[in-house]
Amino acid sequence: MSYERFAYIYDYLMQDVNYDGWLEFVERQSETYSVKGKDILDIACGTGELSLRLAGAGYAVTGVDLSEDMLVIAQQKALDRNRVLTLFQQDMSKLDLQREYDLITIFCDSLNYLEKEEDVMETFSHVYTHLKQDGLFLFDVHSLYKISQIFMNQTFTLTDDSVSYIWDCFPGEAPNSVEHELTFFVHDEDTDLYEKVEELHKQRTYPVLQLTEWLDHAGFEVLNISADFSGHTPDDNSERIFFTCKKK
Structure with a gap:
């Protein structure tokens, strides 16, 4: 998959995406599960729209993306908006930043771009390594439906x-x-x-049960599973499944 040229029209196509909903989800889960710090790692940050909202809400944001072009745009936006983003070009399944975070996110169905089961499991393992003991791992995926x-x-x-x-x-x-x-x-x-x-x-994508088993194997406890920004339990017609996890 290449985003080299797509990156420059990405924001135009994503202008109606619910970035504010993801920000609200992060803040709601952080409050519900009493996360003390605001050091956050935004994996698959793209052109930085959510990262910049997080920075505006007082989070210290590190962004990671596979695409250099996406990161160039994100950095320029940060400069234009007088925000601070720390950005790295990395593959989420090989994540290596040598530090831990209070919160780690993978949103906008970015995890669904991993084509192999092994890559998903490796991503969970690397996220576990980078998460503080009392921190949260938050992500969403497309549903089977x-x-x-x-x-x-x-x-x-x-x-x-x-x-x-x-x-x-x-x-x-x-x-x-x-x-x-x-x-x-x-x-x-x-x-x-x-x-x-x-x-x-x-x-x-994968069944919820399969993802839950992989998370358990990686060392996570799944605290909550919800759907479609609603906070409600997923049903047969849910489209986006949200996971809230912490280290065991």
């Missing part, structure tokens, strides 16, 4: 003056996986022409 009933074999389109796209979803090779074939047409104001950008994104 969303992969199989909302994405699978569907086509989504957008027509806009600045960016248009065709988004086709196909079954992936692994169980409960989907491949997103995206074709963007991005307007260049200098030439008044549209540039075609093509991307292939692969996502895979």
